[in-house]
Amino acid sequence: MSPRPTVILHTDKPAGALAVLVETHPDLPVHPCESYAALPELIERVAAEVVYSIRFDGTPRYPRQALVESPTVKWVSIGGSGTDHLGRWDPTRVTVTNSAGVAAGMLAEYVLGAMLSFSLDLRGFERRQQARQWGGGRVEPIEGKTVLIIGLGKTGEAVAKRAQAMGMHTLGIRARPKPMPCVEEVHGPDALLPLIGRADFIVCCVPLLSSTRGLVGEAAFAAMKPSAVLIDISRGGVVEEAALSAALDAKRIKGAALDVFATEPLPPEHPLWGYDNVAITPHRAAVYDGWDIKSVRMFADNLKRYRNGEPLENVVSPERGY
Structure with missing residues (x-):
């Protein structure tokens, strides 16, 4: 944990998410990423420590290895509640949180x-x-x-x-x-x-x-x-x-x-x-106007805890899956 971590916003709607981070953490280096394919290279290039990620293009191509096996990523914040698309991860290397309750x-x-x-x-x-x-x-x-x-x-x-x-x-x-x-x-x-x-x-x-x-x-x-x-x-x-x-x-x-x-x-x-x-219904029961911004605001609040060295909320156990 560092007080000024490099953050990636991995979402197909980065503008709103970026606005929330600029408002709440204006001093942080934040990099938007709008595709699955571009994420691994971006993590490596900017040595990202924190990644906020939404599963916006299905599970099969989701870049889970880049997130949970990266030598630099210490915290992955999932924008929804489910984390099954991450598979298993080593909690001693990376912490995973979710946005349980957002929807x-x-x-x-x-x-x-x-x-x-x-x-x-x-x-x-x-x-x-x-x-x-x-x-x-x-x-x-x-x-x-x-x-x-x-x-x-x-x-x-x-x-x-x-x-x-x-x-x-x-x-x-x-x-x-x-x-x-x-x-x-x-x-x-x-x-x-x-x-x-x-x-x-x-x-x-x-x-x-x-x-x-x-x-x-x-x-x-x-x-x-x-x-x-x-x-x-x-x-x-x-x-x-x-x-x-x-x-x-x-x-x-x-x-x-x-x-x-x-x-x-x-x-x-x-x-x-x-x-x-x-x-x-096509996996849309939780998709309402403003859910993504609410999720990012939850992340921004948790990011404040992370920077202050406080315990994070909604930490997911890889064994329990929640």
Whole structure:
């Protein structure tokens, strides 16, 4: 750690990010970088110590080696919450932080919107409207329904608060169970299958880890109510897509709202496109106007701590992934 580190802003929207750094840390040398390909050379050329990075062009080409194996980079600040695109890193060589919570409220609103869409049959009414068909359809309240939140970090907690405000029953799973005021029952991962059978809505909020890959698979779908709705805002790979398709084909669940997929962009030939009871969004549930500036401001606050030799916030463990 140095009091005047060289910083790289690795983002496809550097102007706003740069303005925040000029305002909050005007004395620092800051270098914008708008591509994956240019980052390794820039890190080496300027001997960057700190890199703020957003995964703006997918995972396959993401320059993770340049970040976590650089001899000069001491701190990588991820602009979102997920860090699975970094793979594993040595925490004795580089510290990784994330921006957990930057989109928690927006993601929770997405979940609430998905629950309301299914309970109000909005997709069915839209189809009838397009057919100029009067009548039909059925609405039902979400009040009194049960939501199971898999992952009770900042996003899961925000989902629970909104669900509770709507009069829903809240169940939750977290790696280290502890009482939470907005969750009626908090259990460990071993309780997934018993809990999932009680839920009307299942919300995935966990990071993608070896322990969560394929977490919602064939056994989970077999345990769900036929009226259950799955909402996935986690990472592609947590839900087994083949098992989901099989459950949809067999009408074992009511439907799903999906924002993340194992392969992104979702290929045009993928079977999930073809279901009337599946809502697909292109990994945009957390992308709202101003999220990037909010994230950079979180980074700027942490950068002040870094320069003062204080503990950083939102440090990610490579073992836990959060």
